Structure formats: C-alpha cells, structure tokens
Amino acid sequence: MRITAIVEAASGPPPAGEVWVGDDAAIVAPGDGLLVLATDASVAGVHADLALVGLDDLGWKALTATVSDIGAVGGRPRHALVTVCAPAGTDLEHLMRGVAEASARWTCPVVGGDVTAADQVMVSVAATGALAGTRPPVLRSGASAGDQLFVTGPLGGSAAGLRILRAGGPGNAGEAALVASHRRPLARLTEGQTARAAGATAMMDISDGLALDAHRLAVASGVGIELDDVPVAAGASEEEALGGGEDYELLVAVADPRRMASSFAAATLRPPIAVGRCTTDASVRTLRGSPLPPLGYEHRLE
Amino acid sequence: MRITAIVEAASGPPPAGEVWVGDDAAIVAPGDGLLVLATDASVAGVHADLALVGLDDLGWKALTATVSDIGAVGGRPRHALVTVCAPAGTDLEHLMRGVAEASARWTCPVVGGDVTAADQVMVSVAATGALAGTRPPVLRSGASAGDQLFVTGPLGGSAAGLRILRAGGPGNAGEAALVASHRRPLARLTEGQTARAAGATAMMDISDGLALDAHRLAVASGVGIELDDVPVAAGASEEEALGGGEDYELLVAVADPRRMASSFAAATLRPPIAVGRCTTDASVRTLRGSPLPPLGYEHRLE
Numbered sequence: 001m002r003i004t005a006i007v008e009a010a011s012g013p014p015p016a017g018e019v020w021v022g023d024d025a026a027i028v029a030p031g032d033g034l035l036v037l038a039t040d041a042s043v044a045g046v047h048a049d050l051a052l053v054g055l056d057d058l059g060w061k062a063l064t065a066t067v068s069d070i071g072a073v074g075g076r077p078r079h080a081l082v083t084v085c086a087p088a089g090t091d092l093e094h095l096m097r098g099v100a101e102a103s104a105r106w107t108c109p110v111v112g113g114d115v116t117a118a119d120q121v122m123v124s125v126a127a128t129g130a131l132a133g134t135r136p137p138v139l140r141s142g143a144s145a146g147d148q149l150f151v152t153g154p155l156g157g158s159a160a161g162l163r164i165l166r167a168g169g170p171g172n173a174g175e176a177a178l179v180a181s182h183r184r185p186l187a188r189l190t191e192g193q194t195a196r197a198a199g200a201t202a203m204m205d206i207s208d209g210l211a212l213d214a215h216r217l218a219v220a221s222g223v224g225i226e227l228d229d230v231p232v233a234a235g236a237s238e239e240e241a242l243g244g245g246e247d248y249e250l251l252v253a254v255a256d257p258r259r260m261a262s263s264f265a266a267a268t269l270r271p272p273i274a275v276g277r278c279t280t281d282a283s284v285r286t287l288r289g290s291p292l293p294p295l296g297y298e299h300r301l302e
Numbered sequence: 303m304r305i306t307a308i309v310e311a312a313s314g315p316p317p318a319g320e321v322w323v324g325d326d327a328a329i330v331a332p333g334d335g336l337l338v339l340a341t342d343a344s345v346a347g348v349h350a351d352l353a354l355v356g357l358d359d360l361g362w363k364a365l366t367a368t369v370s371d372i373g374a375v376g377g378r379p380r381h382a383l384v385t386v387c388a389p390a391g392t393d394l395e396h397l398m399r400g401v402a403e404a405s406a407r408w409t410c411p412v413v414g415g416d417v418t419a420a421d422q423v424m425v426s427v428a429a430t431g432a433l434a435g436t437r438p439p440v441l442r443s444g445a446s447a448g449d450q451l452f453v454t455g456p457l458g459g460s461a462a463g464l465r466i467l468r469a470g471g472p473g474n475a476g477e478a479a480l481v482a483s484h485r486r487p488l489a490r491l492t493e494g495q496t497a498r499a500a501g502a503t504a505m506m507d508i509s510d511g512l513a514l515d516a517h518r519l520a521v522a523s524g525v526g527i528e529l530d531d532v533p534v535a536a537g538a539s540e541e542e543a544l545g546g547g548e549d550y551e552l553l554v555a556v557a558d559p560r561r562m563a564s565s566f567a568a569a570t571l572r573p574p575i576a577v578g579r580c581t582t583d584a585s586v587r588t589l590r591g592s593p594l595p596p597l598g599y600e601h602r603l604e
Contacts, residue, residue: 017336017438019375019439019441022522023375023439023441023442023443023506023522024340024371024374024375024442024505024506024507025338025339025340025371025372025374025375025377025431025439026338026339026340027336027337027338027339027375027433027439028336028337028339029336029337030332030333030335030336030337031332031337033332034319034329034330034331034332035329035330035331035332035333035337035430036327036328036329037327037328037329037330037381037383037413037414037430038326038327038328038383038414039383039384039385039414039415039416039426039428040385040416041385041387041416041418041426043387043418043419043420045421046418046419046420047418069326069327070327072326072327073321073325073326073327073329075327079339081339081340081341081428082341083341083342083343083426083428085343085345085424085426111339112339112340112341113341114341114342114343114426116343116345116348116349117345117348118345118348118422118424119347119421119422120420120421120422122387122420122424124341124343124385124387124416124426124428126341126383126385126426126428128337128339128430129327131329136319137321137325137327137329139321139325140325140326141325203326204325204326205326220324220325
C-alpha cells in the first residue's frame with residue numbers, strides 16, 4: 001500500500017526486535033522511566049480550512065500537536081500511531097507526506113495506524129514518550145504563588161497567518177513567515193525537556209491562546225495569574241496572541257527564573273520571555289492590572 | 303466535563319505517581335518487557351449503523367477492536383487513549399458509557415483522549431500493552447509449512463447478528479445471542495496470551511473474515527493454507543463465517559497442537575478448534591480441497 005510505503009520511507013526500518021507498520025500491533029522497546037501518552041485529532045473544516053492549507057499541512061499539524069503535548073510535560077516523543085479517516089478520492093499520499101515530514105522533524109517514527117472511509121478528512125494521532133530520569137513530570141497543577149511565568153516565544157503567529165490566508169495570501173516575507181507558522185507550527189520539545197531539567201514547577205503548551213491556557217494552568221494549580229506583558233509575533237495583534245491559539249509555545253512557571261534562563265542559554269535556546277507571575281488569590285486573572293480578556297479557542301460540542 | 307467524569311468513574315483513580323485524564327499528556331508506569339501499540343477507528347455509517355446499534359455499542363467496539371489487536375500478538379492491554387469526533391448534539395455520555403464498559407471489561411483504563419466537532423461520529427482508540435517475559439511477540443509472519451491452524455471460537459456470529467438486526471431484530475434467544483455478538487464483540491485476550499506462552503508460531507485476530515485474514519497470515523508467513531473446516535456460529539452461515547468479519551476470534555498457527563490444547567485446558571479456556579494447516583506451496587488457498595472463496599471485508603479508499 002502506498003501510504004505504508006511513505007511512512008516506511010520516512011520512519012526507516014525498525015531497530016532489531018521491533019515490529020512497526022504491518023502486523024496487528026506494533027512492538028517497540030520500552031523507554032527510559034515513566035511512559036507518556038498523548039493524543040490529538042485534527043478535523044478538516046474544524047482545525048484546518050483545506051481551501052487555505054494543504055492536506056500535508058493538516059497531517060503535519062496533527063502529529064506536531066500531539067508531540068507538543070508530550071513535550072509540555074517535559075517528555076521526549078518516541079512513537080506515533082496515525083489514524084486517517086477520509087472520503088474516497090482523498091489524496092492520502094499528500095496528507096501522509098505532511099505526517100512523515102513532522103515525524104522526521106520530531107524524531108517520532110510512525111509505527112502503526114489505521115485508514116478508513118469517512119465523509120470528512122480527520123487525522124487522529126496518538127504518541128508515546130519517555131520521561132527520563134527520576135524527576136517528576138511537569139504538570140499544569142504544580143505552580144505556586146510567587147512562581148514567575150514565561151513563554152518560549154512570541155504568540156499569535158498562527159492566528160495572524162490564518163488571517164493573511166483568508167485575505168488572499170502573504171504579500172511579503174513577514175506575512176509569509178506568519179503563514180508558515182499557521183501551516184507548519186513547531187513543537188517546543190527541547191524547551192520542554194530543558195525547562196523540566198531546570199526545575200519548572202508547571203507547564204503546558206499554548207494550543208488555545210494564552211488567555212485561556214493561562215487560566216487553565218491557574219485553575220489546575222489553584223493560583224491567580226498577573227500578566228505584565230504579552231509577547232506578540234511580528235505582524236500579529238495582541239488579541240491574536242491572547243486568543244488565537246495553535247502557537248504551541250510553552251507556558252512555564254518557575255520558582256528560580258535565573259536557573260531556567262541559564263539552562264536555556266546552555267542549550268542555545270531562545271531565552272524564555274517573562275510574562276508575569278502566580279499569585280495567592282486564585283481568583284485573580286489580570287493583564288497589566290486590568291481583567292484578562294476572556295479570549296481563546298474552545299472546542300465545544302454541547 | 304461530564305465525559306471525563308464518566309471515564310474517571312470507570313477507570314478509577316490512577317495509581318500513585320501516575321497522571322490520567324486532565325493534563326497535556328498522561329503519565330503511566332512502564333510495563334514489563336516490550337511495549338505493544340495498536341490503534342483502530344470506528345466510524346458511524348462505515349463500521350456501525352446507528353439505526354441498528356447504539357452509540358454505546360460503537361464505543362464498546364472501538365475499544366474492544368483495539369485491545370483485540372494487542373491480544374493478537376500475545377500482549378496484555380494496559381492503557382487506552384480515546385478520541386471522539388462528533389456533531390453537536392451527539393449523546394457523548396451514551397457513547398462513552400460503552401467505551402467505559404469495554405475499558406472495565408478488558409482492564410484497560412482510559413487515561414486520556416480528545417473530543418472534537420465533526421460532521422460524523424468517529425471513535426479512534428489507541429492502546430498500549432505489555433509483552434511480559436522474554437518470548438518474542440506472536441506475529442502474522444511466523445508460521446511454517448506443517449504448522450496446524452486453529453481458531454478460538456466459531457465464526458460468523460457478528461455478521462449474522464447484523465443480518466438479524468436488518469431484518470427487524472431477534473425473534474428468539476439464539477438470534478439475540480448473535481445480535482449480542484454483533485453489538486458487543488469480545489476480545490480473546492487470555493487466549494492470545496495463553497497461545498503465546500504455549501509456543502504459537504503465528505497469530506492474528508479475525509476482524510475481516512477467516513478467508514481474508516487466513517490469506518493475510520499466509521502472505522505474511524510465506525506459506526500456503528489448506529482449510530478442512532470452518533466452525534460456524536449457531537444460526538450463522540458458512541459464508542458469514544468466511545467473510546463476515548468482526549468476530550475477533552484469534553487465528554493461531556502452532557507446531558505442537560497438543561501443547562496448546564493442554565495450555566488452554568489448564569487455563570479453563572474453550573478448546574481451540576482445528577481448521578487446517580500451513581503448506582509449503584505458498585500459492586495454495588483451499589477449503590475442503592477446493593479454492594478458498596475470496597470473501598472478506600476490505601477497507602478500501604482508493
């Protein structure tokens with residue numbers, strides 16, 4: 001089957017003793033330490049407008065969003081399972097090429113999957129990861145009052161890129177970069193592992209916008225949040241940074257910001273950007289002293 | 303969220319040090335030995351007719367089909383991730399109740415998932431499993447000429463149950479049992495683990511009918527297959543047993559049938575049913591000396 005061939009070309013042959021695509025189940029070596037599991041689905045018309053982005057971009061995004069969740073607890077992705085539901089006639093090779101590119105980029109081979117008919121294109125990815133060493137995972141719930149909050153990069157680029165595509169496409173290099181961050185978001189895997197090693201107390205990826213995701217971290221940790229600043233991607237708006245989502249930068253709480261900064265510098269990563277702090281009063285949600293706008297993408301079914 | 307509550311009620315609290323539903327990723331203890339990974343998707347209108355079966359049955363089937371794939375290599379399922387795509391207004395609690403019932407039945411807690419909007423109900427399940435000990439997994443490719451072939455139970459029940467539902471529903475206890483095997487198929491997990499321990503050379507679950515799946519095992523192993531008999535579920539036809547699919551009984555090749563029979567007896571399992579043998583001539587596919595009919599369900603998209 002051609003799809004299997006594409007995946008095999010991207011993932012390469014399995015190590016000795018492992019079984020990847022082709023049998024009832026895949027068999028892989030156990031990883032170091034705790035096992036991390038994440039899953040994420042991308043649906044055409046909901047998570048991606050196929051009039052504006054390619055099937056390959058949908059495939060890229062589905063895999064990248066899933067490995068981002070592994071990175072957001074400080075884990076390293078190891079293996080992915082990819083399920084594609086699609087109408088007859090869908091260019092599955094095009095879709096799987098994006099999956100394979102993301103798989104190669106994040107060193108997360110696709111070891112199995114399922115392909116089935118459906119009325120709508122849908123890609124569901126499940127991934128495993130390893131949490132090396134004995135340090136616990138970094139959860140949303142670990143922040144304490146007094147912890148400082150950082151993000152790993154400027155926000156709003158994906159939302160701005162979508163706006164530019166809707167308006168007819170990029171007119172210059174800056175707009176093209178925003179479109180690229182919409183079509184091919186990046187997972188901050190090294191950043192997540194480095195933050196965990198540097199003692200981050202809480203962490204999550206920003207998939208639904210800083211305002212909503214910071215609120216979620218605050219709820220899980222039982223703290224308030226005072227934001228001083230929102231780093232906005234060049235060409236994006238602050239509203240896009242707060243509410244646009246799908247940037248996949250990490251939101252990190254730390255008690256010792258200097259230690260994290262030096263760990264990021266030692267790993268030659270972009271310095272984390274300070275955005276605010278956690279407070280004792282769990283009802284607080286402010287931006288520059290005013291109430292934080294209730295922005296952010298929510299997947300509502302009911 | 304109510305869905306999370308249903309899953310948590312079914313799965314119970316995680317063991318100390320583990321994180322299940324609610325964070326970016328789930329964190330679980332590593333299993334013994336090799337890690338087994340499988341995934342399967344069930345789409346309303348393709349894998350289940352929601353005019354005939356319930357949303358809970360779709361949920362049950364999606365999880366059961368996935369753990370069946372773990373069992374089909376001799377593994378023990380450990381954890382499931384469940385993704386549901388559905389239109390607004392879908393009774394997700396009803397769907398997740400079936401998932402939770404299967405999760406409890408197969409001792410495979412749901413530790414994470416994703417819920418998103420879509421035009422059609424789709425359930426994608428990924429599961430991990432453990433392959434205890436040092437014996438290799440039992441693959442489709444391990445059979446040799448001279449190995450005997452067995453199945454773990456009579457076939458065709460699921461297809462017969464669907465036929466009965468289409469004709470207006472069951473009229474007696476026998477028909478009700480066939481409908482139950484369509485709505486709530488069983489995974490042969492203990493059988494798979496017992497067959498592996500008893501030296502099975504090749505194994506797979508019969509999800510697309512004995513004729514097609516036996517052909518697949520023969521291709522993977524490079525052997526021919528001579529079937530003497532097809533065990534047909536009471537009230538089903540031989541055509542349903544050969545081509546109906548979704549019975550999830552196991553097809554097992556063994557070099558030492560007496561050892562497998564005594565292992566099954568010691569585990570108080572139904573005795574495996576002899577169906578034929580593997581031959582040297584890899585082109586052979588016969589049933590009672592005649593060509594095996596080319597029956598079986600294939601998921602074709604192109």
